[in-house]
Amino acid sequence: MPKKEDRLLRVGVLGCGPIAQAAHFESCTKARNAELYAICDVADDLRERMAATYAPRTSYDDYDRMLADPELEAVIIATSDAFHVPAARRALEAGKHVLCEKPLGVTIEETRELADLVKQTGLTLQVGHMKRFDPGLEAAKAFIDTEMGELQALKAWYCDSTHRYAMTDAVQPLMVTSRNVRKPSGDPKADKRRYYMLAHGSHLLDTARYFAGEITEVSARLSERFGAYCWFVDVSFANGTLGHLDLTVAIRGDWHEGFTIYGEHGSIFARTLNPWYYKSSDVEIFHEKDATTRRVLGADGHFYRRQLEGFADVILHGKPQTGADVIDGLASVQGMVAIARSVETGKPVRLADTTGAV
Numbered sequence: 001m002p003k004k005e006d007r008l009l010r011v012g013v014l015g016c017g018p019i020a021q022a023a024h025f026e027s028c029t030k031a032r033n034a035e036l037y038a039i040c041d042v043a044d045d046l047r048e049r050m051a052a053t054y055a056p057r058t059s060y061d062d063y064d065r066m067l068a069d070p071e072l073e074a075v076i077i078a079t080s081d082a083f084h085v086p087a088a089r090r091a092l093e094a095g096k097h098v099l100c101e102k103p104l105g106v107t108i109e110e111t112r113e114l115a116d117l118v119k120q121t122g123l124t125l126q127v128g129h130m131k132r133f134d135p136g137l138e139a140a141k142a143f144i145d146t147e148m149g150e151l152q153a154l155k156a157w158y159c160d161s162t163h164r165y166a167m168t169d170a171v172q173p174l175m176v177t178s179r180n181v182r183k184p185s186g187d188p189k190a191d192k193r194r195y196y197m198l199a200h201g202s203h204l205l206d207t208a209r210y211f212a213g214e215i216t217e218v219s220a221r222l223s224e225r226f227g228a229y230c231w232f233v234d235v236s237f238a239n240g241t242l243g244h245l246d247l248t249v250a251i252r253g254d255w256h257e258g259f260t261i262y263g264e265h266g267s268i269f270a271r272t273l274n275p276w277y278y279k280s281s282d283v284e285i286f287h288e289k290d291a292t293t294r295r296v297l298g299a300d301g302h303f304y305r306r307q308l309e310g311f312a313d314v315i316l317h318g319k320p321q322t323g324a325d326v327i328d329g330l331a332s333v334q335g336m337v338a339i340a341r342s343v344e345t346g347k348p349v350r351l352a353d354t355t356g357a358v
């Protein structure tokens with residue numbers, strides 16, 4: 001287990017739902033530079049059970065009371081999408097740093113206002129695009145930044161599996177549920193186009209931007225057949241890289257995620273696994289200079305813990321932020337809106353022209 005450092009970031013987790021149970025509580029307890037200081041949930045039964053299991057120093061049934069705790073330094077927002085921006089705002093206003101689950105927001109306007117607030121406060125906000133902390137993706141990024149030269153093309157795909165729940169149930173802890181949880185009004189899963197785009201498309205867009213930079217325009221087509229949704233998206237990057245994204249939920253087959261990048265001095269071929277296996281992506285990097293392929297092992301594939309450690313390093317030690325910041329979070333929301341509008345209109349959509357909700 002990573003050895004704990006002397007100075008630990010005191011983190012409070014808002015929400016004791018599935019993502020907190022599967023990722024964030026454990027990440028806080030294992031992180032070398034953070035501790036699970038507090039947990040918060042309105043559902044008393046759930047919160048008490050989680051407090052007994054993960055032993056935070058304190059727990060709260062009220063978010064504002066947790067934020068008023070002077071010992072608390074940062075929050076992880078692990079609630080439904082619609083609550084992300086309001087919860088992040090309250091934390092920043094209370095002077096706390098924020099690690100917010102993806103997607104950062106559900107409308108461009110609310111996310112842009114949040115970006116203004118981050119700038120005003122000078123606090124750190126990181127979006128839970130934990131794939132950036134996959135050692136395989138980090139190796140690809142390092143190659144792009146140092147050796148690959150100009151990029152020519154990026155293809156990335158994120159295809160959920162019809163068997164994903166059998167796969168995740170086999171490895172995740174048994175989820176504790178409660179009748180008393182707080183959910184947004186309406187059913188966020190009723191509109192599948194929107195739900196799948198927010199849940200999965202946000203990851204795919206962030207991965208594409210992590211490697212090839214700003215996306216300026218998208219042109220998207222959607223096929224809906226036999227209950228499966230398949231988006232093919234033609235992407236223009238500001239640096240001229242040609243892009244193609246495939247988001248399919250769900251394919252009849254194994255989890256299928258990865259990317260291929262062609263550059264001036266090499267190529268990258270990557271296969272990403274179901275995240276709950278905590279296994280780094282298999283990333284093969286071909287170096288034109290010596291006609292050799294290298295592949296990083298990435299023994300530590302706990303990207304949820306590693307994203308928290310990266311976040312805490314920024315706050316405690318002033319290290320550069322490699323995780324997605326508020327501008328990256330906003331760009332993902334713009335990308336999702338642009339894809340939705342392009343599907344509706346059958347036309348290319350510039351991200352700078354987008355407004356409204358995903």
Ligand SMILES: NC(=O)c1ccc[n+]([C@@H]2O[C@H](COP(=O)([O-])OP(=O)(O)OC[C@H]3O[C@@H](n4cnc5c(N)ncnc54)[C@H](O)[C@@H]3O)[C@@H](O)[C@H]2O)c1
Nearest residue numbers: 015016017018019041042063078079080081101102181182
């Ligand atoms: N990064 C990933 O790989 C990944 C994977 C799964 C889910 N997620 C994201 O995690 C987020 C949370 O997902 P989930 O399924 O755990 O959510 P959920 O809605 O099931 O659980 C959220 C919990 O927060 C509590 N809560 C909400 N508002 C509160 C408030 N104001 N005060 C106190 N408690 C409050 C609820 O009672 C509930 O127990 C989603 O945005 C989802 O997109 C990310």
